[in-house]
Every structure is written in structure tokens, then in C-alpha cells.
Amino acid sequence: MQRIAIDMDDVMAETAQKIINIVNNANGTNWTKESVGKNHPEFNTHYLPHRDVLFEKGFFRDIPVMADAQEVIKKLHEKYEIFVVSAANEFPLSLSEKLEWLEEHFPFIGWKYTVFCGHKYMVKADYLIDDQPRNLATFEGKGLLFDAPHNQDITDFQRVHSWKEIEKLLL
Amino acid sequence: MQRIAIDMDDVMAETAQKIINIVNNANGTNWTKESVGKNHPEFNTHYLPHRDVLFEKGFFRDIPVMADAQEVIKKLHEKYEIFVVSAANEFPLSLSEKLEWLEEHFPFIGWKYTVFCGHKYMVKADYLIDDQPRNLATFEGKGLLFDAPHNQDITDFQRVHSWKEIEKLLL
Known part of the structure; x- marks a missing residue:
């Protein structure tokens, strides 16, 4: 898988x-x-x-879910092994909030498949879906740049604009 | 490196x-x-x-440091890239405490080189020093079993009894 x-x-x-x-x-x-x-x-x-x-305490707990993320990641979860990988260790209070957030919105993933880190280049995976060019630049698998306001000028990676587009690409 | x-x-x-x-x-x-x-x-x-x-809040914050760990990991840090990898995401409150603990006792490592996770098998590294046979069993590099009360009957991995022994082995 x-x-x-x-x-x-x-x-x-x-x-x-x-x-x-x-x-x-x-x-x-x-x-x-x-x-x-x-x-x-x-x-x-x-x-x-x-x-x-x-x-600040609470910042990461109530962030809205990205459009179609729940539906598409649930479908991906049936055909791929899904790991959530968040470079959040700069923000110590965010980590328990991120776990609660994932448990609320993506309960099918489970804590065993969550990774909180700084650098991401020691993560082994076939695909990385990320909005940060620095994470994709050091990734050895296939990187997909998730469209975000701060990465509009980046041309080095395949850009995906939505979870619906990822669904078409990977399913 | x-x-x-x-x-x-x-x-x-x-x-x-x-x-x-x-x-x-x-x-x-x-x-x-x-x-x-x-x-x-x-x-x-x-x-x-x-x-x-x-x-419980606080459990992981004041745990004593393992004998010689600071001295030997500091030396290892000069010759190897060191990542701390803790399968702690079952315990959401532990994560900020673990970051504080590391910053107190191992400030030279830095949050960018910390990983909190469930499974460890998606971590790419040359060595893994761990007390849990289940983590070593799925690791693709060289695993070292750190001697602990609960792993006395394990014979599948090279056992190390102390940081001084690791110093001799890796430096």
C-alpha cells in the first residue's frame, strides 16, 4: 500500500x-x-x-476544515496509508489541540498515524501534500504543492488547487 | 552525515x-x-x-535524565545528525512537556529535530536507539535495543546497557 x-x-x-x-x-x-x-x-x-x-492556547483548536478534505481523505484512506505530518513543534501548545482537532474531524486516521515535527525530510512516504515549498524540496517521493496565498510564485512542484483535484489525481 | x-x-x-x-x-x-x-x-x-x-498533566515534565545521556548525545551530535523520535501522541498533554524537557536538558538538539508520532516505521535514519522491540522490528536501519526492565527477554536486537556503551559503539 x-x-x-x-x-x-x-x-x-x-x-x-x-x-x-x-x-x-x-x-x-x-x-x-x-x-x-x-x-x-x-x-x-x-x-x-x-x-x-x-x-497562544486555543489558536489551532477551532480552525475550519479545508473544503472537501474530510470526504476525499476518507476515500484516500481506503486505498493508501495516510500519515498526517505537521511541522508544528515550534508551537508546543498546538500539539494537543491538533490531536483533538484531528480526532474531531478525521477520527478514522488515528493518533498512531500522526507526526509532529520540525524538519520533514526524515519522513518516508510515496507522496507528500504540503503548502510549503521547503518541505517539498527535501522530500524524496512525489510532492504536491497545495495552493495557498503564500506560495503563488512557486513553480518547482506540481500544484493542486483543491481536494477535489487531488481526488482526481490519486483515485 | x-x-x-x-x-x-x-x-x-x-x-x-x-x-x-x-x-x-x-x-x-x-x-x-x-x-x-x-x-x-x-x-x-x-x-x-x-x-x-x-x-496526567505534568507527568513527563520532571522525569530524571538517563545517566550519561547528556554528555554522550552532545558528543554524538558533533558527528551525527540527531533526531529525537518519541511515540508519544497517545498522550496529548505530554507533547509540550517533552519539548520543554528537551529544551531544558538537551538545548543543543532544537525543536526542528524532534518528532512526536505513533508508529515509527516512516522515520528514515541510519540508527534507531529504542527500548521498544516493536519500533526496532519495523525499522530499516540499524536498531539498538536500550536495556530496560520490560525488554529483558528480547534477543532479536543488539542490546546496549548504557550511554557509555553507546559512546564506545558509535564514537
């Missing part, structure tokens, strides 16, 4: 949208995922002063 | 001793690591009713 490693933030979870909402609320701005994608450097000057929210 | 994956509980940390102390305090017994090693099934009947302590 082939193994798929799946990133959490901005792949399974709508983390960018939550951050955009926080920035808009703090600054009275109207950033959207689309406008952030078009002007990521300017958004970053608004976002970076708020980056501490990532370390 | 070759990569060594190192387990935490009963390899870097004296977890068995902390559990033995809890069992002795609760039952008025005098178990030692040596006597547990000689009669692990009987100890388990005393231990299992107390296994919930592993889920």
Missing part, C-alpha cells in the same frame, strides 16, 4: 483564512486569500506583528 | 523509574528496576491500574 503524508495547516485546515481574519480585525483591513496571494510581502508587514497568536 | 533517531522514554529519560516509584508509593511495595526486569508480568498487574498517570 502506498503511503501519503499530508500536511495540516493550509492543507487540511484553513489556517491562512484564520490568520487573515485576525489581521483584518486588528487593522481594519479587507485582505482576502486572493488579495494576499497577489501581494504577500505587503500582507506580511501586517501579519508579522501578530505572529504571536500562533503560540 | 549519518542520522541517529533516539527514543525519549527509557532511553533519554528514566521513565520506568518514575513509574516504579508511583507503583511503590501506591501499593507499599519495593519494586526496583532489577526486580521488575526479573518479574515483569507481576509488576504489570501492579502497574496497569495506575497507567492513567501517563495522561
Whole structure:
């Protein structure tokens, strides 16, 4: 059975949208995922002063699930071995929240198939679905870049725009 | 540079001793690591009713460091890439405590080289130092069984009894 490693933030979870909402609320701005994608450097000057929210208790617990992720990952789970691999160890309080979040929204995966780490290059898998070019660059299997506002200028990897597209590609 | 994956509980940390102390305090017994090693099934009947302590906040934060682990892992760190790999995701509250513990006792490793997981067989490394036969059985590199009370009857892997022995073997 082939193994798929799946990133959490901005792949399974709508983390960018939550951050955009926080920035808009703090600054009275109207950033959207689309406008952030078009002007990521300017958004970053608004976002970076708020980056501490990532370390706050509760931040990762209530992030909305990415569209169609539950349905498609459930189907993938029947044909592939699924590992969730999240480079979250910079944020110690996030880890128990991420486990609770996965148990709530993806109970069929199970804690034995979760990985919290820093670097991802020591993970063996056939596929890695990730929004971060740095993780795909060091991955030895087939990498799929999940479309996200901050990776619009990346051309080095096969881009996937949605879970429906992944369904067509892998099922 | 070759990569060594190192387990935490009963390899870097004296977890068995902390559990033995809890069992002795609760039952008025005098178990030692040596006597547990000689009669692990009987100890388990005393231990299992107390296994919930592993889920309690704080359990993993103050475990003593294994003898010579700091000194030897620091030396290994100069010649190998060191990853800490702990199958701790069954215990969600342990994860932030384990990161704090590592930062206190092994600050030179860094969170980017920590992995919290369930299964370990998707970790790529040249060596795995672990006290659990199930982790070594599915590891593709060279496994070293760290001597622990609960693995005394295992003969399938090269056994190491101390960090000093690992120093001689790998340095």
C-alpha cells in the first residue's frame, strides 16, 4: 500500500483564512486569500506583528476544515496509508489541540498515524501534500504543492488547487 | 552525515523509574528496576491500574535524565545528525512537556529535530536507539535495543546497557 503524508495547516485546515481574519480585525483591513496571494510581502508587514497568536492556547483548536478534505481523505484512506505530518513543534501548545482537532474531524486516521515535527525530510512516504515549498524540496517521493496565498510564485512542484483535484489525481 | 533517531522514554529519560516509584508509593511495595526486569508480568498487574498517570498533566515534565545521556548525545551530535523520535501522541498533554524537557536538558538538539508520532516505521535514519522491540522490528536501519526492565527477554536486537556503551559503539 502506498503511503501519503499530508500536511495540516493550509492543507487540511484553513489556517491562512484564520490568520487573515485576525489581521483584518486588528487593522481594519479587507485582505482576502486572493488579495494576499497577489501581494504577500505587503500582507506580511501586517501579519508579522501578530505572529504571536500562533503560540497562544486555543489558536489551532477551532480552525475550519479545508473544503472537501474530510470526504476525499476518507476515500484516500481506503486505498493508501495516510500519515498526517505537521511541522508544528515550534508551537508546543498546538500539539494537543491538533490531536483533538484531528480526532474531531478525521477520527478514522488515528493518533498512531500522526507526526509532529520540525524538519520533514526524515519522513518516508510515496507522496507528500504540503503548502510549503521547503518541505517539498527535501522530500524524496512525489510532492504536491497545495495552493495557498503564500506560495503563488512557486513553480518547482506540481500544484493542486483543491481536494477535489487531488481526488482526481490519486483515485 | 549519518542520522541517529533516539527514543525519549527509557532511553533519554528514566521513565520506568518514575513509574516504579508511583507503583511503590501506591501499593507499599519495593519494586526496583532489577526486580521488575526479573518479574515483569507481576509488576504489570501492579502497574496497569495506575497507567492513567501517563495522561496526567505534568507527568513527563520532571522525569530524571538517563545517566550519561547528556554528555554522550552532545558528543554524538558533533558527528551525527540527531533526531529525537518519541511515540508519544497517545498522550496529548505530554507533547509540550517533552519539548520543554528537551529544551531544558538537551538545548543543543532544537525543536526542528524532534518528532512526536505513533508508529515509527516512516522515520528514515541510519540508527534507531529504542527500548521498544516493536519500533526496532519495523525499522530499516540499524536498531539498538536500550536495556530496560520490560525488554529483558528480547534477543532479536543488539542490546546496549548504557550511554557509555553507546559512546564506545558509535564514537
